[in-house]
Amino acid sequence: MNEYLVIMRLDLITKEAQPSPEQLEGYMKMYQDWVGGIAAQNKFIGGTGLATEGKVIKPNNVITDGPFAEVKESIAGFITIKARDLEEAVSLAKTCPILFGEGNSVEVRQVSGRHQDN
């Protein structure tokens, strides 16, 4: 089994892309059902959600409010999964419900190494 990072990119800035609380609740259910399905196959490792605010730091101490304000797609969160190969990882990732949204995307990357903390 290999480890894969599934990066979810969402349109966070378009006004029409802002969901109502009811829509948001529906999205949360779809998202949890999707992750729960991966976990039920014992292929879920971990997940991280991200706040919409942040900063981007560039050389020469240039700090900006990030690409969030400049590009339509920004990283909303990522999960780490187990899969035999890239093909299986893609098949797990492609049912991610954010793909119902126009302009959103999911990127799958194999984890190739880890910085040890000991």
Added chain:
Amino acid sequence: MNQGELIPHLFRTEYRKIVAVLCNHFGFDQVEIAEDIASETFLTASQTWGLTGVPPNPPAWLYHVAKNKAKNYLLRVNTFEGKVSPQIINATPNSYETEIDLSPQNINDSQLQMMFAICNPAISAEAQIGLSLRILCGFGIQEIADAFLSNKETINKRLFRAKEKLRELKIKIELPSPTEIDARLAPVLTTVYLLFNEGYYSVSQDNTLRKELCLEAMRLCTMLVENNDTNKPQVNALLSLMCFHASRFDARFGKNGEQILYEEQDLSLWNTDLISKGAYFLRAAATGNQLSKYHLEAGIAYWNTQKEDTKEKWEGILQFYNRLLQIEYSPMAALNRTYALSKANDKEQAIIEVEKLDIKDGHFYFALLGELYTGIDNELAKQNLEQAIALAKTQNDKQAIQKRIDLLTV
């Protein structure tokens, strides 16, 4: 209560207190001495009370005798060591002179500390449960053997090895410091929960014994909740979970000890008092920002106390299983989650998901497939249910599945 019932009753409630206090006083390496003194105390009681009658305050009598026996023991040891190896005396200065404190407060503290000493991942889960039953719950070796469907010899060996191991590790009898408490609580809660499950799902046919295991687990967890240092959200969640489960204890078995399925249980036998207690501890668990697996399992158990088959119920159960599986995978949770998915969403989606599961054996898997195909493809449903019967281990399970096949063909 006549004398014949009184001593076994006192043994169950007082033996563990005496052992905990003495062991705390002597140190864990002397746990067997503590057990021997406690046992001798009860032997003296049964001999004396038979001649002189039961004293006015039996527990106080037992404590008094236990203290004297402990003092005599310490005196003997000190005299021996004083003559044979005086240097040891300096290492253990006059410990026989210190009072053995059998006050309610010290009994309680000692039992809590013993819980942390015994529930140590260095020994196997079975050994932790066995030692807990013996030392924290005052079970006899035969009762422990019955609970594990084993024999006295095996249990004795297992407990002996476990005590040896804890001695080697020089286990201290103390409450962990506040910074360590969460980490040290985890194995304690695991053992308490396993003890409960041992009773709840036990293969033992002895219903009284099974119930006692559950009640003991709840008692230990209550002690943790009643102590400020250990009264943590996850502890309340575990207690809530056990209250919810235990509420159906009397409804789960028929007169002849046969298991009664959830759908067929007599609601009037559900213990509403335990359901309210479960809700109380679940509210108490909802503090802080930690969501333990016990919180999620308590949430599922809460919904199971609501008999009515609503969309809301199954959606609630599904979401708790989704989160639970992310924290800790288990095949049973994966199957239950898929069943909840079929109820909250639809059967077609659940069929797609069940095929992806890494579980292609066991009667639960085929029983679930049978359930999912029911009403969609009854022939396929029947095949899967028949497969489930072939794999089911108990007559009860086989009969329950057969009932569902019979319903298909009418």
